[in-house]
Structures are given as structure tokens and as C-alpha cells.
Amino acid sequence: MKVKICAGARCTMNSSENLAAAVEDLQRDLNAYMEKHEDHLEEFEIEFVNCLDYCKEDHYNAPVVVVNDKPILGATPEVLMERLTDEVFADRFDD
């Protein structure tokens, strides 16, 4: 699953790299959980991208993360991790 993290100046200042660390942490936790249950999940794929211009509209939009083409504005680690766990488990609860 693609996780695009903005590496522009304002997002970097507002700790966007810390969001990448949160995703890596979550990945480790999920991997450990999946290994224990002999299961497998789609892995996160972090990509740093140049400024997406959301911060030009409003400073409070930084940091920006895009998950499955949907942007999270003013992202925090807890919101991002919740979103990622929801997405990664989504197909299991389809019906």
C-alpha cells in the first residue's frame, strides 16, 4: 500500500519524517502479529514526495500524507496509523 509523505519544507518542519517513523513502527508491529498468526498482509510502501501545495491553501494542512490517493491533512501519527490499519484490514471485513 502506497503511503506518500510530503517532504516539502513546511511538512518537514512539522515533523513529517516522524510520520514515516510511525509507519515503520506500525509495520514492525503488524509483521510480528501476522507472523504469530501465520498470516500475511499487504506491506506499506513509503514514498517521500515534493510539496503537494496543500500548505499553500492553509498552513495547518501540513504535514500531508496521501494514503491510497486520499490525502490526510494536518496528519498526526495516531490518525495516520489508525487510517492505515483500517485500510490494510478493510478487505477482510467487506461482507
Add this chain to the structure above:
Amino acid sequence: MKESYIDVLKVRRMAYEHIARIAYEDRPIDDIAKEVYDILPGEQATYRENIFRERAVMGERLRMALGLDARTADKTEAITDGINDVDVDTRIYNPPLVDVIKIACEACPENRVEVSNMCRACLAHPCVNVCPKNAITYTKNGSVIDQNKCIKCGKCVTACPYNAIVHTKRPCQEACGVKAIKSDEMGRADIDSDICVACGKCITACPFGAIADKSEIYQLVKALKSDRNVYAIVAPSFVGQFGKLTSPEQIFEAIRQLGFKDVVEVGLGADLTTLNEAHEYYNQVVPGKIPFMGTSCCYSWKLMIRKKFPEINDYVSESSTPMIYSGQTLRKRDPEGLIVFIGPCISKKLEALEDKVHSTIDFVITFEELMGMFLAKGIEPSEIEIDKEVMDASKTGRNYAVSGGVAQAVVNRLKEIDPDLKVDVENAEGLADCVKLAQLAKLGKKDGKLLEGMACVNGCIGGPGTVVSEMSTRKAVQQFSAKSDFESPYDNTNIPDEDKKGL
């Protein structure tokens, strides 16, 4: 830890950006009164319990960012009080450099073991039975600790089956390696500036963002707007600080776009420090003229030894720091220019106030402050197109940013001088470790050694003025180091031959 304090970082960095913006836009300095509302709009608080206190704290933060002292609640004149004195284009701040914003301090309890309301007043009450000081009384409402008797050993904490007893510590005090933080009469943190060595650890450790250092970005921007030539010297940990996709070359160009005439790596000065320290070690420690040698580049480490262990002060290398050598090199190229050190470090602001350094370094700012300036001027470093290469420093000079890098550079140089020489190195990272190392050195337990002291864990990449985590900078520094054309500092063609003479 620092990286996860997101809101604390945000509040601090916003202050820098807004101060820089006032200066760049040539607005009256009095505008900080309006700026507080711009930074913290609306009627509801975002970061503290109410908007009034939040704005008051931001006001003091902005004043410190202008180089003024933070005020206490009994002296709340207008936020603009005395502000015109700092509306200049030269360095103006005075010690103390690091101080508590008293109106933001929550007076956290100092080192205490307390019984929480999770206590079930159990029949077994092991907390009472394990206490070596008989400090705990069992009552039907729960256990009670006599704070006068408690020695904070923590035995009751482990013994309680309900995790009902907690050992709380004051974060700023815990972070301070020289124990400079006491309490004032209201129980708030109070920094003893006679002991403090301005490492900045308390600034990043306080969960309320209640400790700050003074800044001079306002005056720097004014200097950049004057007709003088202003040069930036940038510490080796700069790589990777301004976004994952931003190259060192782009960072240099972004700095030029801020109004700097030119930018040079402090790694260049680091090369001179290496050459001088190796020379010094070879001529002083090897023949036994001095028992051991401490490295000279970390100012907090040097200051700690000067204040706490004056007996061994003479055994710290006399070589200048990379900041000073870089400044001197640039000063030769343009005697009239202004020189600005940009780094991860807060104590460099104090070093620059020293008599010998004052005329070499005109301003000191951190990477965080520089980031604020980029944003204030709307510069996006990652999108700059530039093909000009950065090549001021050798491989080992660029590695000064990482703990162990300084000593390694000196050892490598010593091997060039005398391939058979065995150099015994010991490193300390973090101020508390530095104190231990200095203590042992004083007792004669480190004789013959080269002692590298770094007040920040991981070295400069872990400095309080960094923007990103040391993990990511470490990689970036290694890659940048490998790209240098100069294996040894002696090969560095940017250093004039006269400066290498005899080394």
C-alpha cells in the same frame, strides 16, 4: 523522544518563522503583538488550558526569539515593552542563553514516589514490607508514603501487584547532565546559569515547551538586508535536515537565496581542527607532556570541564573549534564580511560570545531557525535547480557530525603522521556520560588516551537545534562523507598551504 513532541516542536518553530517574516517583510517590530493572534487565532486554546495563557506564553517565546529575556507574571508589561532596543542588525543577546519561560512551567514534582488512586489497600500490602526505610504506612484508604523518609529506591513500585505506585521525575531535571536545574519558590524549574553549559537538552525534554533559548534571527535578517556581505558556515550535520528529497547542494543554494553571499561547510574548519589536534596529541600526549587530551569541538563539553573540573582544563585540546577555523578562513577571504554559523547546536551561541570568538563569528542560528527563515521567505529547498557542487571538506571532516567521528578523524590523521602509533580512544556521548568520563580522567584513569566528549547523544546529529531525527541524519551524513574528493584533511585543497604548515 524529541521527534514525538510534535506540538512542542510546532509551537517553537512557528515562533521562528513568524519573527523571520516580520524582519523579511520590513514590518515594524511592534507587530509581534499582532503576530501572537496570527499564530494562535480564535477564542479557543489549542495547546494549553486557555487561550490567554497560550498567547501570553507565545508572546514571551517571541520575545526570546528576538533575543530578550523571558519575563515572569509580575512583570507583564506590554509584549512590545523594551522591544526597540533589539531592532538592530547586530548581535544583541546576553546570557542567560537558556531559560525557563516561567509562565509556561507547570512546576512538575521533582523526583517523587507516589501512591496513585489505583491502590486497593490490599491485605498483603507488599509496598510497606519491602520499604528499606519503613517510609510507608498502611491505612484502610490505601498506602501513604512519608516523603521525608522516602529515598526513591523504587522497591515499592516493583512490589505492588496493581502498578499503583509511580516514580515520577521532572523531565527537564532528568535531562540535565550537570544537574543545573533546581526549583524556585513556586516550585517551578530554575536554571542555575553558573552550572548550566547550554547543551539544550532541557529545552527538548520539557513536555510543556517551557524552556527556550534566545535567538537572533531577527537581527540576522536585518543584517542580510543591509549592504554588508553575509556568509554562512554550515555545520556537518546539515545534510538531510531540510527534507528527505533535498540535496546538500540545494540546501546551500536555498541559503544563498535567503540573502547570503556565500556558504561554506564547517567541515572545512573541522579539517583544520583535525590537523591541529593530531599535531597537538603527537607533540603533547605521546612524549608525555600532558597525561591525556580531550577533544575541543563540543563547546558544552569544554565548558563543563572548565566549570566542573578546572584541574584538567589544560588537557583539553587548545585547537580551535571547527566553527572558529571556518570563520577565520572566511574572514581572510573577506575581512569586512559578516559570518553566520548555522548548526544543530545551542551552546555555539554561547561560544560566540567569548572574547576570542566574538570578532570571528557574528551570528549563530540553528537548523530549526534556518528552516523558519526558509518558510518566512517562501523558499522550497527541494525544488531548487542547481548543479554547483559542494566540496569544502574531507571525508573525515564531514563525519564530525556523528559521535566518534571527531576522534576517528584525529586517529586517521595520526596514522598518516606515524603509521606505527597506537592511539587509545574513548568516547562519551550525552552530558552525564561526559561528566563521568571527565571525573575518571581527573583521577588519572584515562592517561594516554584521546577523549572525545559530545554533550549530545549520537553527537551533533542529536543536537537540540536539529529538524529531523538523528537516525535519518546519520545515513545522510555517511553518504555525503563518502562523496568527498578528499580522503584526508591534509588533501583538502580549500585549506591554504600556509595553514597546513608544520601540521
